[in-house]
Amino acid sequence: MKLQSRHLLGLEGMSKEDITLILDTAVSFKEVLDRPIKKVPPLQGKTIVNLFFENSTRTRISFELAERRLSADVVNFAASGSSVSKGETLKDTARNIEAMKIDMVVIRHAASGAPHFLTHVVRSNVINAGDGAHEHPTQALLDMMTLREKYGSLEGLRVCIVGDILHSRVARSNIFGLKTMGAEISVCGPATLIPRSIEQLGVKVYYRLEDIIPHVDALNVLRIQLERQKSGLFPSLREYHRYFGVTKERVDRAPKPITIMHPGPINRDVELSADLADGPHSVILEQVINGEAVRMSVLYLLGTSN
Amino acid sequence: MKEKIMKLHLKSGRVIDPIKGTDSVNDLIIVDGKIDRIGQSLSADRSFEVIDLKNKVVAPGFIDMHVHLREPGYEHKETIQTGCLAAATGGFTAVCCMPNTNPSIDEESVVRYVQEEGKRVTGGLVDVYPIAAATKGRKGEELAPLAELSKAGAVGFSDDGAPIANAELMRRIFEYSSMYKHPIIQHAEEPTLTRNGLMNEGFQSTRLGMTGMPSIAEEIMIMRDIILLRYIPQARYHIAHISTVGALDCVRNAKRERLNITCEVTPHHFTLSDEVVESFNTNYKMNPPLRTVVDVQAMKEGLRDDVIDVIATDHAPHTVDEKEVEFAQAPFGIVGLETAIGLSMTELVHSHILTLHQLIEKFSVNPRRILTLSPINIQEGEMANLTILDPDLEWIVDIQSFRSKSKNSPFHGRKVKGKAIGIINNGNKYFTNS
Numbered sequence: 138m139k140l141q142s143r144h145l146l147g148l149e150g151m152s153k154e155d156i157t158l159i160l161d162t163a164v165s166f167k168e169v170l171d172r173p174i175k176k177v178p179p180l181q182g183k184t185i186v187n188l189f190f191e192n193s194t195r196t197r198i199s200f201e202l203a204e205r206r207l208s209a210d211v212v213n214f215a216a217s218g219s220s221v222s223k224g225e226t227l228k229d230t231a232r233n234i235e236a237m238k239i240d241m242v243v244i245r246h247a248a249s250g251a252p253h254f255l256t257h258v259v260r261s262n263v264i265n266a267g268d269g270a271h272e273h274p275t276q277a278l279l280d281m282m283t284l285r286e287k288y289g290s291l292e293g294l295r296v297c298i299v300g301d302i303l304h305s306r307v308a309r310s311n312i313f314g315l316k317t318m319g320a321e322i323s324v325c326g327p328a329t330l331i332p333r334s335i336e337q338l339g340v341k342v343y344y345r346l347e348d349i350i351p352h353v354d355a356l357n358v359l360r361i362q363l364e365r366q367k368s369g370l371f372p373s374l375r376e377y378h379r380y381f382g383v384t385k386e387r388v389d390r391a392p393k394p395i396t397i398m399h400p401g402p403i404n405r406d407v408e409l410s411a412d413l414a415d416g417p418h419s420v421i422l423e424q425v426i427n428g429e430a431v432r433m434s435v436l437y438l439l440g441t442s443n
Numbered sequence: 444m445k446e447k448i449m450k451l452h453l454k455s456g457r458v459i460d461p462i463k464g465t466d467s468v469n470d471l472i473i474v475d476g477k478i479d480r481i482g483q484s485l486s487a488d489r490s491f492e493v494i495d496l497k498n499k500v501v502a503p504g505f506i507d508m509h510v511h512l513r514e515p516g517y518e519h520k521e522t523i524q525t526g527c528l529a530a531a532t533g534g535f536t537a538v539c540c541m542p543n544t545n546p547s548i549d550e551e552s553v554v555r556y557v558q559e560e561g562k563r564v565t566g567g568l569v570d571v572y573p574i575a576a577a578t579k580g581r582k583g584e585e586l587a588p589l590a591e592l593s594k595a596g597a598v599g600f601s602d603d604g605a606p607i608a609n610a611e612l613m614r615r616i617f618e619y620s621s622m623y624k625h626p627i628i629q630h631a632e633e634p635t636l637t638r639n640g641l642m643n644e645g646f647q648s649t650r651l652g653m654t655g656m657p658s659i660a661e662e663i664m665i666m667r668d669i670i671l672l673r674y675i676p677q678a679r680y681h682i683a684h685i686s687t688v689g690a691l692d693c694v695r696n697a698k699r700e701r702l703n704i705t706c707e708v709t710p711h712h713f714t715l716s717d718e719v720v721e722s723f724n725t726n727y728k729m730n731p732p733l734r735t736v737v738d739v740q741a742m743k744e745g746l747r748d749d750v751i752d753v754i755a756t757d758h759a760p761h762t763v764d765e766k767e768v769e770f771a772q773a774p775f776g777i778v779g780l781e782t783a784i785g786l787s788m789t790e791l792v793h794s795h796i797l798t799l800h801q802l803i804e805k806f807s808v809n810p811r812r813i814l815t816l817s818p819i820n821i822q823e824g825e826m827a828n829l830t831i832l833d834p835d836l837e838w839i840v841d842i843q844s845f846r847s848k849s850k851n852s853p854f855h856g857r858k859v860k861g862k863a864i865g866i867i868n869n870g871n872k873y874f875t876n877s
């Protein structure tokens with residue numbers, strides 16, 4: 138079985154079959170992670186570079202562990218203290234690294250489309266680890282894996298993404314992927330953080346958590362960035378928490394338990410209350426382990442198809 | 444880049460002069476750059492060079508009133524010489540160059556330099572008319588010396604690339620410039636609404652996760668300027684690269700009020716919509732950004748009903764290295780001189796939006812009127828200032844063949860119908876295939 142593309146740039150346009158293949162493969166890799174020796178050989182002899190132009194700890198570690206567990210050789214490149222601060226372009230950086238015989242590139246970049254640009258200048262397989270506010274496909278895949286594990290299927294599942302949709306690549310990838318898999322998606326957040334015409338992506342928009350909470354199976358709570366307050370998009374974290382914070386009190390009004398997801402890192406008691414984050418319906422740590430499995434799956438499927 | 448012509452016999456071309464309203468197949472005899480005779484089946488002795496223009500169109504010389512020649516200061520992108528060569532190749536006998544150079548065209552000496560360099564490198568084949576900055580250093584803070592700039596030869600004032608955002612200053616510019624009959628050319632963009640913007644705001648920017656530049660940023664600035672213009676009706680206001688349906692409505696209404704308002708559109712704004720940005724090709728990054736299909740359609744209608752007076756390219760050369768970066772990092776703008784006529788003929792004339800007469804008005808008659816340049820008459824005794832078109836020539840845009848120093852065009856590989864095959868101006872001729 139092979140994926141249709143030799144890159145993973147995003148979930149928009151990815152077929153149901155490809156998503157299913159990635160998730161199914163991830164399930165078998167999750168078993169590997171339960172073994173005493175968590176290493177398998179398929180990417181032996183392959184070299185992967187993690188090009189991180191944006192600060193990230195957990196995504197980079199997750200990718201790096203996934204790469205090592207598949208026996209790949211791994212090189213890490215972080216933007217600070219590198220040639221980038223000396224004014225080197227992305228094209229030059231990528232081509233120089235590729236000249237050292239790299240097979241795959243994992244890229245995290247603040248500019249939407251940077252991974253797509255990379256596919257035009259390098260020959261390696263490119264995996265998008267987050268580009269601007271555009272896509273973060275492995276995050277959405279791990280979210281889908283987590284939901285599928287819990288509910289058996291994504292078809293008809295009702296998921297609401299809560300918070301800063303405007304700046305969120307997690308939201309976009311989740312919308313694209315979950316829609317393809319037949320889920321019902323809504324978004325909820327302050328009007329200033331809901332991008333224009335998002336309804337055209339086939340999602341419903343809510344401005345009050347109370348209106349949507351009774352009608353969902355899962356809430357995917359996004360991290361709110363303090364910088365957004367400074368640029369005038371909402372007045373204060375206090376007010377944000379008061380009206381858009383996902384709290385036990387709000388969730389308990391639902392007729393049945395709601396699964397709580399968060400891509401991390403959490404601002405406890407801002408977008409999500411601590412008791413919910415640590416509560417029985419939180420799958421946040423399951424998301425983390427599934428993240429590794431999904432990344433192993435993607436690396437394996439792309440890295441062994443050439 | 445060109446040849447001096449002493450004696451030329453243009454045979455059997457379809458001569459269109461929209462000012463006189465004439466359109467007929469005629470011969471033109473040109474002696475020392477002047478039209479000596481016009482008539483059917485003229486004969487001339489063997490000392491005349493004969494060019495057969497059967498099925499070709501002879502029009503008054505085209506002018507592109509919105510060009511970035513980049514000199515002085517950015518000669519790695521374009522020089523006056525390469526820009527003028529691109530203009531000649533594209534079928535333009537004149538260009539207006541925008542003042543966002545380094546130093547900017549905000550004092551007499553720079554106006555003179557640009558004009559003289561234009562004459563020196565083209566020998567008069569392409570007339571270079573500088574647009575001077577409206578404010579010192581294009582900073583939008585203090586009035587530039589408009590009287591001196593006018594005297595030195597500036598034909599209009601603009602801070603293009605940036606809007607004149609300060610309302611008080613815009614008021615003073617309207618008042619002061621009205622003494623000199625030059626248009627104020629506004630890059631209409633309310634900057635507080637477009638901060639960090641990369642593309643049109645709407646469904647596509649939402650999909651692609653890019654910061655948007657909303658159409659209202661353009662419309663709010665135009666509305667404000669129209670209100671100022673109503674207050675100072677003796678000023679002349681020209682909107683550069685109009686791009687939204689709402690902006691066109693503003694202009695349409697202001698024209699009904701008989702205000703001194705005109706506008707131009709670029710070929711890319713009536714050809715491409717924002718859906719193409721999904722490729723993240725930085726040659727789709729321009730300011731104003733590519734808008735929606737509804738806006739594109741409105742641009743065509745605006746051209747048809749003459750709300751839009753002028754087609755101008757906003758020719759904005761950038762090097763390959765400057766454009767071959769992440770979308771967010773790339774500079775705005777594309778080259779346009781060598782594709783403008785092909786695109787306009789294809790999208791407008793062959794698509795029955797405009798007649799050939801209207802097209803010529805928008806490329807020659809109207810911009811010259813707005814800039815208060817003398818009209819071009821195709822008649823005996825006048826200097827020949829002509830653009831010669833092959834309306835039915837089908838060709839494929841190839842950036843490698845561009846004479847411009849820069850190749851940043853999204854139209855590479857596009858099939859178009861209609862091309863300028865040559866120009867004649869100030870006793871020079873330049874034919875692309877001869």
